Amino acid sequence: MMPGVNPKQMKAAMKKMGMKMDEIEDVTKVVVYTPNGNYVFENAQVVGITMQGQTSYQLTGDVHFEEAEVEIPETDVELVASQTSVSPDVAREALVECKGDIAEAILKLTSV
Template identity: 55%
Template sequence: MLPGNINPRQMKAMMKKLGMNVEQIEDVQSIVIKTPKGNWVFDSAEVTAMTMQGATTYQIAGTPRFEAAAIEIPKEDVTMVAAQANVSEEKAKEALIASKGDIAEAIMKLAS
C-alpha cells in the first residue's frame, strides 16, 4: 500500500531518485519453472522487472498449474525386472512406472 496520497507518477519519480527502475514486461505468453519433480507453468502471467543497485528481480503474478515430470526408467532396469519376473519388457516397464522406478516393488507386483 502506498503511503499517503502519492500518485503513481510521484512514486515512479521517487523510485528513480533512489536508483530503482521498475518496468512491466509486455505480451508474456507463458512462464515455465522447471524442477526435478515437474514444471510450474504460468499462462498469461503478468511479469514485472525491478532493477535496484545493479540487481534485477522479477515478480510473476498469475495462477500456476503443476505438470508432474515423467518418470525416466533406464533400459537396464526394464531388462532386469523382465528377467526376474519372467514377463515381457513392456509389462516390466509398466510395472516400473506404476512403482515410480522401485525395482523391488515392480518385481513383487509382477510375481504375485
C-alpha cells in the same frame, strides 16, 4: 503494484530509492523447469525490478505443476522382467507407475 497504493506515488518513491521497475510486455506463458517437473504460469505477468545494479523478476499468473515423465533405462526393464517373469512391456508399465523405483515395481508385480 501493491493494492491500495497509488501507482504514481509508488513509482516516485521507488525512483527516489534508486529502484527501476519494467514490465515485460505480451508475456502469455512462463515455464520453470525442474528435475521433478515443470511449473507452468499461464496468463503470466513478469516485472523486472532493478536495484543497485541487480535485476530481480516478479512473476504472477495462474500456475500449475506438470510432473516430469520418468525415463526408464532398458536395463531396469530387463531386471524387473527377469525378476518377475513378466514381459518387458509389463515390466516397463510397472516401472512407469512406480516412477522408476525398481524395488517397488518388483513388489507390485510379485504381489499380484
